[in-house]
């Protein structure tokens with residue numbers, strides 16, 4: 583089969599991921615951090631090794647401030663809900679935000695009376711910074727930016743925005759769900775306070791692990807409290823990182839798998855992965871622009887972009903195309919709306935949705951060519 587739904591979850595995973603998970607389940611996945619015996623210690627060692635790898639890849643100040651969660655959504659909820667909000671606080675976010683950012687912000691708007699400005703994308707990098715700069719006020723407590731659009735593949739200049747925010751007290755949180763494992767992210771150099779992403783997309787890990795990296799100066803209220811394996815006599819949640827923010831048993835097999843996924847990404851190298859996925863996107867766009875009635879959403883030029891391409895065909899329902907691709911051509915894509923409703927508003931595709939094809943490190947040019955043949959045949963079959 584051809585799997586072009588990598589932006590939702592990467593597939594297949596490196597074989598080392600499943601092997602490491604099987605090994606964890608069969609050989610050592612006792613409760614990490616809860617007991618002193620050697621199995622628990624072995625589980626803990628793998629978890630700490632994964633934190634170290636994450637710190638090295640994303641340059642957070644301390645491994646202790648790397649929190650494992652279920653997915654990007656729980657990591658983002660912890661980041662956003664963990665801030666001490668007061669009525670009148672102001673947030674700047676982008677119109678590319680996923681619902682895992684938008685919905686927590688919308689809830690805070692209602693419950694805490696915060697104000698949120700969702701800014702439209704800049705035409706170029708410097709326009710992004712001037713748009714955000716114009717919205718910054720004394721009340722701005724958080725600037726929330728998704729690094730790459732999960733609908734259009736557009737890349738947002740998080741480094742320039744970080745530089746701009748050096749002069750402002752607002753916290754800077756980046757949603758790297760589409761870019762972790764694809765683009766370099768250096769929290770220190772980019773001035774990022776909070777960085778969230780899932781393990782199951784570009785980092786090639788299994789589903790069930792998300793990550794939030796938090797700078798040392800950031801104060802964050804844990805969104806869930808409970809067993810931490812430490813200070814058990816205390817009625818209050820211990821303020822010890824990371825366990826105070828990781829109540830409950832961690833997903834040891836999942837984290838062991840993530841470690842192997844990250845090793846594979848390191849072995850391939852971020853720039854090779856990025857260039858490969860970008861090349862597949864350009865090849866797709868080139869082919870699609872020759873198909874009558876195709877409209878591509880988002881960047882179409884030579885600029886850097888992720889391996890995510892969105893389009894629709896005038897007069898044909900996208901869900902029908904996705905169904906034919908799946909059932910007749912064994913090609914998996916995603917059609918409809920993609921959990922980022924403001925992006926669809928921006929490109930006026932809320933009513934019809936789009937077909938999204940998204941690439942990963944194992945996809946090939948010949949797969950793209952087969953997809954383009956299929957699209958041509960489907961279009962001709964349905965319209966002529």
Ligand SMILES: Cc1ncc(COP(=O)(O)O)c(C=O)c1O
Nearest residue numbers: 653654655680682732759760780
């Ligand atoms: C930009 C963005 N943010 C957040 C998420 C949520 O990720 P998860 O499903 O791991 O919670 C996604 C998933 O598609 C995404 O693309």
